[in-house]
Amino acid sequence: MHISEGILSGPVLVSGIALAAAGTAIGLRKLDVDRIPRAAILSAAFFVASLVHVPIGASSVHLILNGIVGLILGWGAFPVILVALALQAVLFQFGGITTLGVNTVIMAFPAVVSYYVFGPLVRRRPEIALPAAFACGAASVFLGALLVGLALTLTEKNFLKVSAMVAAAHIPVMIIEGIITAFCVAFLKKVQPEILPGNEIDRA
Amino acid sequence: MIQEPFVCGDSQIHRLDPRFRIVVVAAYAFVVALSDRFSVLFLGLAFSFVLIGISRLPLFEVAKRLLLVNGFVLFLWFVVPVTFPGTPLFHLGPLTATGEGLLVSARITIKSNAILLTFIAMIATSRIATLGAALARMRVPEKIVLLLLMSYRYIFVMETEYHRLARSATVRGFRPSTSIHTYRTYAYLIGMLFVRAQARAERVYMAMLCRGFSGKFHSLQEFSFSRKDGFWAGCTTIALLGLGVLEWMD
Numbered sequence: 001m002h003i004s005e006g007i008l009s010g011p012v013l014v015s016g017i018a019l020a021a022a023g024t025a026i027g028l029r030k031l032d033v034d035r036i037p038r039a040a041i042l043s044a045a046f047f048v049a050s051l052v053h054v055p056i057g058a059s060s061v062h063l064i065l066n067g068i069v070g071l072i073l074g075w076g077a078f079p080v081i082l083v084a085l086a087l088q089a090v091l092f093q094f095g096g097i098t099t100l101g102v103n104t105v106i107m108a109f110p111a112v113v114s115y116y117v118f119g120p121l122v123r124r125r126p127e128i129a130l131p132a133a134f135a136c137g138a139a140s141v142f143l144g145a146l147l148v149g150l151a152l153t154l155t156e157k158n159f160l161k162v163s164a165m166v167a168a169a170h171i172p173v174m175i176i177e178g179i180i181t182a183f184c185v186a187f188l189k190k191v192q193p194e195i196l197p198g199n200e201i202d203r204a
Numbered sequence: 205m206i207q208e209p210f211v212c213g214d215s216q217i218h219r220l221d222p223r224f225r226i227v228v229v230a231a232y233a234f235v236v237a238l239s240d241r242f243s244v245l246f247l248g249l250a251f252s253f254v255l256i257g258i259s260r261l262p263l264f265e266v267a268k269r270l271l272l273v274n275g276f277v278l279f280l281w282f283v284v285p286v287t288f289p290g291t292p293l294f295h296l297g298p299l300t301a302t303g304e305g306l307l308v309s310a311r312i313t314i315k316s317n318a319i320l321l322t323f324i325a326m327i328a329t330s331r332i333a334t335l336g337a338a339l340a341r342m343r344v345p346e347k348i349v350l351l352l353l354m355s356y357r358y359i360f361v362m363e364t365e366y367h368r369l370a371r372s373a374t375v376r377g378f379r380p381s382t383s384i385h386t387y388r389t390y391a392y393l394i395g396m397l398f399v400r401a402q403a404r405a406e407r408v409y410m411a412m413l414c415r416g417f418s419g420k421f422h423s424l425q426e427f428s429f430s431r432k433d434g435f436w437a438g439c440t441t442i443a444l445l446g447l448g449v450l451e452w453m454d
Contacts, residue, residue, distance in 0.1 A: 004276050006315025010238045028347050033419035036347055037412065038405040040354030041362070045401035047355065048362040049394045054387065055380045065394070072398070083351045087359070090327055090335065091206060093269050093320055097233045156308070161287040162280065176387065183391030184398075192399045 002085065002103040003148060005096035009155040016102030016151070020082060023108055027078035039073060043080040047087065054176055061173050067140030067181050070111030071119055071133075072195055077111035078104065102151050110143035119197035122185055129189065130182050137181025138174040145170040206363060209265045210328040217259040218329050221433045222338035225326045228440050233319045235444055239451040245314040247450070251443055252321035259325040266324055273320055277313050284309045332356045337423035350421055358404075365400055369393050 008016075031039055046069055053060040070077045082104045088094045095103050114136045121132035149163030188195050217225075236248040256266060286296070288305030295301075327335070336353040340346070373389060380386050 004273065004316050005233060005319040006237050006312050007280075008237075013234075013237065024348070028345060031347065033347065033350075034409065036350050036419075037354060037409040038402065040351050041358045041401045041405040041408065042398065043351065043355040044358035044362045045397045047359050048366050049397055052366070052390060052394070054390055055382055057382055063390075063394075079348060079351055080355075083348065083355050086352060087332070087356060089323070090332060091208060093273050093324060093328065096319060096323065097230055098237045098319070158288050159284075162283050165283060179384070179387045180391045180394070183388045184395045187392050187395035188398065191395065192402065195398060195402055 002088075002095040002106065003099050003151060005098055007155065008099065008102060008151055012151050012154050013098050013102060016099070016105050018101070020078070020101040020104040020108070023075070023078035023105065023112070024082055027075040027080075030075045031079065035076070039076050039080055040083075042072060043084055046080070047084050050084075054180070056172055056176060061176060063180060064107070064141055064144070064173070064177060065137075065181075066107045066111045066144060067114045067118070067136040067138075067177065068184055070108075070113070070115040070140065071122060071136065071185070071197055073111070074115045074119075074197065075112055077115070078108040081108040081111065106144050106147040106151070109147065110140040113143060114140050115197065122189075122196055123193075126186065126189070130186055133185035134178040134182040136178075136185075138178035141170055141174045141177045142167075145174075206359060208328070208331075210259075210261050210324060211331055213260060213329060215258060215260045215329075216432075217255065217325060219432075220326075220436060221427055221429050222330050222334050223342055223427060224429065224433050224437060225330065226335070226338060226342070228437075228444075229323055229326045231444055232322050232440075235447050235451075236315050236318050239315075239447065240311065241451055242311070242314075244447050244451045245311060245318065248447055249314055249318040249321075251447075252318045252325065255325035256321050259329055261324065261329070266321070269324060270317060270320060274313075274317070277309075277316055280312055281309045333423075334425065336421075337425045338427065340421075340423065341427060346420060350419075353421060358401075361404070362397065362401060366393070366397055369396055 046065055050063050050065055053062050066077070066081070069080065073080055082100070085095050085100055085103050085107070089096055089100065117139075118132050118136035122129045122136070124132075145167045148166055152159040152163045152166070185196065232248075232251070236245065239245060239248065256263075285293075285301040285305035286299040288302050288308060290302035290304030292300045293303045293306065330338075333353065333356075336349050336356075339352070340349045370393065373393065378386075378389055380390075
């Protein structure tokens with residue numbers, strides 16, 4: 001989910017950079033140096049997981065997973081997503097330089113929101129945790145699509161219909177992200193619950 | 205597999221100071237992204253073609269990348285002309301394409317591809333390790349650089365790990381389809397990837413501590429801004445100023 005170069009207007013690009021910088025600064029403050037290797041290797045795992053194509057009908061979609069990134073990393077999602085997008089730009093030329101800020105906000109802001117909204121629910125018992133995890137995956141994609149629409153509409157108000165189509169195109173992705181996030185959280189709760197929020201081992 | 209087809213090469217551009225390349229690409233990208241006149245956009249596109257020419261990259265690979273990245277642009281060509289208000293140009297069934305909409309699409313296409321080509325010529329020709337060291341010298345926060353270098357280092361490890369998991373699923377008869385079973389399998393695969401990533405992170409960090417890691421990667425790479433870099437800096441500054449003046453004059 002990213003906007004390519006050359007579409008957005010100057011003010012939108014600059015506000016994207018400012019918001020991404022603010023989020024990244026908070027994220028870095030919360031991420032001590034001894035947590036960086038963990039964040040980096042998880043970021044590599046997310047990078048690879050987001051290249052996975054999941055079949056849907058005759059076509060396939062690739063995963064975004066920003067909901068679960070948020071659950072696992074909290075505010076750390078901002079620097080981690082920024083770095084992942086920079087790597088995507090250099091390795092595959094997806095996204096770009098001017099849009100790096102906007103794209104970081106599009107993916108990382110929903111991640112942080114889901115950390116606060118769904119984080120506390122996910123650690124409860126499965127009847128609450130699994131629907132919450134589904135909502136987390138779906139809502140993160142939905143919020144991201146809304147932000148894409150917002151960036152396009154603020155650039156040019158006639159892009160409203162384009163934005164609506166972008167959002168509509170994300171509906172199947174939302175559902176699949178929700179299902180994958182729910183199963184993934186169920187798996188992590190069984191196998192390694194301390195990876196999810198609220199269960200961190202105290203590293204005194 | 206993740207590949208970096210543009211890193212190998214020995215052109216003038218490959219030998220330029222990476223700090224200079226980062227600055228030039230950023231400046232160029234903003235100038236082109238914020239320009240609206242077609243004269244400026246075409247000159248910008250010409251600038252990027254010149255860079256691709258100098259970089260002597262395999263043109264087939266470059267074209268392949270462009271095709272992959274132009275998906276969203278193609279989508280805009282289908283939607284923007286028929287949703288943009290303006291003077292009607294022609295009718296397609298119930299839809300009316302407007303001249304303004306076509307111009308908007310054309311502008312975006314040129315901008316997007318011009319920036320991409322320059323990016324490929326100047327940045328994708330550099331190793332990530334080199335870029336990381338260059339960013340560190342440019343006073344980008346240590347933690348970001350560390351995150352970038354370590355993520356890059358482990359992408360390939362994680363990719364191998366993922367392929368191993370996917371292969372063992374295939375061996376057990378897993379065939380992806382549109383079903384809950386498929387999604388559950390992928391979710392568990394990805395969950396397992398996180399679990400392994402977490403375990404590996406612990407081991408890697410311990411090993412780093414044993415080797416005296418104190419929060420900083422020391423790069424032995426030296427950067428020097430040579431005469432040739434100076435020449436390039438002069439030329440590109442003039443070119444970018446020219447584009448800027450052309451766009452924002454009167």
